[in-house]
Amino acid sequence: SDNDSKEHNHLISSDTLIINLDHGDPTVYESFWSKMGEKCTLVIKGNDLMSYMSDMSRLCWFLEPELEEAIKSLHRVVGNAVVEDRYVVVGTGSTQLYQAVLYALTAPGGGDPVKVVCAAPYYSQYQAETDLLCSGLFKWGGDASAYDKDGAYIEVVTSPNNPDGHIREAVVKSRRGEGKVLYDLAYYWPQYTPITRPADFDIMYFTFSKSTGHAGSRIGWALVKDEEIARKMTRFIELSSIGVSKDSQIRAAKIMGTICDNYQDFESGNSESFFEFAHQLMAKRWKSLREVVEGSEAFSLPKYPKEYCLFHGEYTEAYPAYAWLKSSEGIEDCEKYLREHCKIVGRSGRRFGADPSFVRVSMLSREEAFEQFLKRLLSIKGIKNQN
Amino acid sequence: SDNDSKEHNHLISSDTLIINLDHGDPTVYESFWSKMGEKCTLVIKGNDLMSYMSDMSRLCWFLEPELEEAIKSLHRVVGNAVVEDRYVVVGTGSTQLYQAVLYALTAPGGGDPVKVVCAAPYYSQYQAETDLLCSGLFKWGGDASAYDKDGAYIEVVTSPNNPDGHIREAVVKSRRGEGKVLYDLAYYWPQYTPITRPADFDIMYFTFSKSTGHAGSRIGWALVKDEEIARKMTRFIELSSIGVSKDSQIRAAKIMGTICDNYQDFESGNSESFFEFAHQLMAKRWKSLREVVEGSEAFSLPKYPKEYCLFHGEYTEAYPAYAWLKSSEGIEDCEKYLREHCKIVGRSGRRFGADPSFVRVSMLSREEAFEQFLKRLLSIKGIKNQN
Numbered sequence A, B: 001s002d003n004d005s006k007e008h009n010h011l012i013s014s015d016t017l018i019i020n021l022d023h024g025d026p027t028v029y030e031s032f033w034s035k036m037g038e039k040c041t042l043v044i045k046g047n048d049l050m051s052y053m054s055d056m057s058r059l060c061w062f063l064e065p066e067l068e069e070a071i072k073s074l075h076r077v078v079g080n081a082v083v084e085d086r087y088v089v090v091g092t093g094s095t096q097l098y099q100a101v102l103y104a105l106t107a108p109g110g111g112d113p114v115k116v117v118c119a120a121p122y123y124s125q126y127q128a129e130t131d132l133l134c135s136g137l138f139k140w141g142g143d144a145s146a147y148d149k150d151g152a153y154i155e156v157v158t159s160p161n162n163p164d165g166h167i168r169e170a171v172v173k174s175r176r177g178e179g180k181v182l183y184d185l186a187y188y189w190p191q192y193t194p195i196t197r198p199a200d201f202d203i204m205y206f207t208f209s210k211s212t213g214h215a216g217s218r219i220g221w222a223l224v225k226d227e228e229i230a231r232k233m234t235r236f237i238e239l240s241s242i243g244v245s246k247d248s249q250i251r252a253a254k255i256m257g258t259i260c261d262n263y264q265d266f267e268s269g270n271s272e273s274f275f276e277f278a279h280q281l282m283a284k285r286w287k288s289l290r291e292v293v294e295g296s297e298a299f300s301l302p303k304y305p306k307e308y309c310l311f312h313g314e315y316t317e318a319y320p321a322y323a324w325l326k327s328s329e330g331i332e333d334c335e336k337y338l339r340e341h342c343k344i345v346g347r348s349g350r351r352f353g354a355d356p357s358f359v360r361v362s363m364l365s366r367e368e369a370f371e372q373f374l375k376r377l378l379s380i381k382g383i384k385n386q387n
Helices: A004-015 A029-038 A065-078 A095-105 A126-130 A227-241 A246-264 A274-294 A334-342 A366-376 B004-018 B027-040 B066-080 B093-104 B126-130 B229-241 B246-264 B274-294 B334-342 B367-378
Strands: A041-045 A087-092 A112-117 A138-143 A153-158 A179-184 A201-207 A219-222 A307-311 A313-317 A321-328 A357-362 B042-044 B086-091 B116-118 B138-143 B153-158 B179-184 B202-206 B220-223 B307-309 B314-317 B324-327 B359-363
Touching: A004 A307, A029 A246, A029 A274, A029 A366, A041 A246, A065 A087, A065 A219, A065 A246, A087 A095, A087 A227, A087 B229, A095 A126, A095 A227, A095 A274, A095 B027, A095 B229, A112 A126, A112 B086, A126 A138, A201 B367, A219 B202, A227 B086, A227 B093, A227 B126, A246 A274, A246 B246, A274 A366, A307 B116, A334 A357, A334 A366, B004 B314, B027 B246, B027 B274, B027 B367, B042 B246, B066 B086, B066 B220, B066 B246, B086 B093, B086 B126, B086 B229, B093 B126, B093 B153, B093 B179, B093 B202, B093 B220, B093 B229, B126 B138, B126 B202, B202 B229, B220 B229, B246 B274, B324 B334, B334 B359, B334 B367
Parallel strands: A112 A138, A112 A153, A153 A179, A179 A201, B116 B138, B116 B153, B153 B179, B179 B202
Antiparallel strands: A041 B042, A087 A219, A201 A219, A307 A313, A321 A357, B086 B220, B202 B220, B307 B314, B324 B359
């Protein structure tokens, strides 16, 4: 029958086809949102949200007021960022906000482009994003740990770090206060890492993609202390895209609102709370992965300290969005090895300014892909002979 | 009562408050979409559209296939662009596509930045958008009519033109084929201008904002002949914003689909067809505006030739999205005059590389604002004495 044949194809494909875990595509959370039903369903009428403008009296005039409220409520519920006395600037994902910050922290006519640095291993796209238009304002400067020039620079601190999941602080020692720091907190959510304090930096940003898993909506937001910086970021987004999709802003507000309602409603059980669900799911995946990796001679994984999480109210481990696998001595190119032996596509350590013995593998795939990943890792025997 | 007091405030404000017609905010079309009811209502479930990816087998991997189909259907129905053998690249509004094209048409290490030119009067934001990051790849070069340098350049042709509504062609004479041309066809729709032929350029783009009026969704699309250019544009959008809101893409597909269904369904009367509605509405506004302006000594308006419109099947005039008002001799600064005497905010001719005796005023406002605009113009008496 037709069903049998589909089933058959399915089995063939799941054993032999390439599994792409290169991107951090957060489809792992689909099952949760599917269960939430109508509470999360967004309805937009044909005549809704047609204007460019949201609220011209606000600094970020294309930010929907209900998204700003939802963002602030979510941070208050989670306790991962200070929202008081902050401007909220919305962007088309945190990617657009990254460039908006670089624009806001630099100025034309200031001589050489300001160097943008980040401690290795750093997010693989920073360099290409920074140098996209060969800007005269700023230029990628590589590993922050190796940076020892004089003059202005911008340091990007990604915490928890992408790719390796570690909590980070700025590493460049500013000699004359000429350094500026921006904090990419995309993964500072309680499913990935213990929330040890509300982040309280001058410039920090988050994304809908990694918090709730809605990557397709392309919504990011920055919390910015200084009015002039927030104003320049807004100007950048105006000139790059005349604002940010209002359909997605309203959707983000709705999804965030649902999460907050769950936590504020004492009547509801914990079973429907997003961050508990996501935390347990990530914990389960990491437990399974660590078992497989410990039984293998081919790979090792970073260790993360247990810390007291203010959100969960207990000591928790980190369960990062990526596995930062390191291959053992016999395997020089971990990405190549995984691709050739397991048909798993990860992202090479080289792309992150690190050694090719590292590979970054997404932990955020759909369940079937994750199970295949484990199964294929498990199937590697006698590594040293094979290589 | 509360209602009386609201009504009272409303009357005060409509006579004395500033009316902002600076932006081309297309809220004029809200009334149409409001009447369309549920056919245009978009429903998005909590677990829909969560992935970054739409279709990895396509060149533009973040383009939703149903949007591509809707775009092609819409152009076929309207007859304003050739869609065969074209790549469709979606952008966060046509603003992002403009920059994606500049990126795609230039390359690092090629010496001086390529000059980007456009015949004056040109869209007021091109210069700021081009020079936003002080790119080493391209740089604003001003009025194309005055451009006579050797070497590579990019000419932007906006047709119908923003601000003045005229149909345009490229004006720079390329000496050694070093010039590249991009066509901004945001206003090449049958409510604004006669559709005399399907546009058949190598690089052309359109926007949801000005076609159907859904500016808040930030959806634009380019039709691109050359694979390599489409690939580079896609790469630019990947590095700027990792794609384009899927919520808005699906909404655009739905709205466009509704328009196409109306035209393909012979049973339905013309009364519900978007472009007829929009054309009649623009015709009515232009008729009223021309009457007021002809009765005044202060201003004049451009004239547009009647041409045979393939879409409407008759000779039609242009009814541009903006009134490009020119003040008479006694008034040097048209924008200032309008602001001070009518409390109408337009955009000065200076911003478009033109004379300050011009001002651009949006024709796309809500009905009340448009009526106030006419009423206030009408109230100007004895211009020469007042100035």
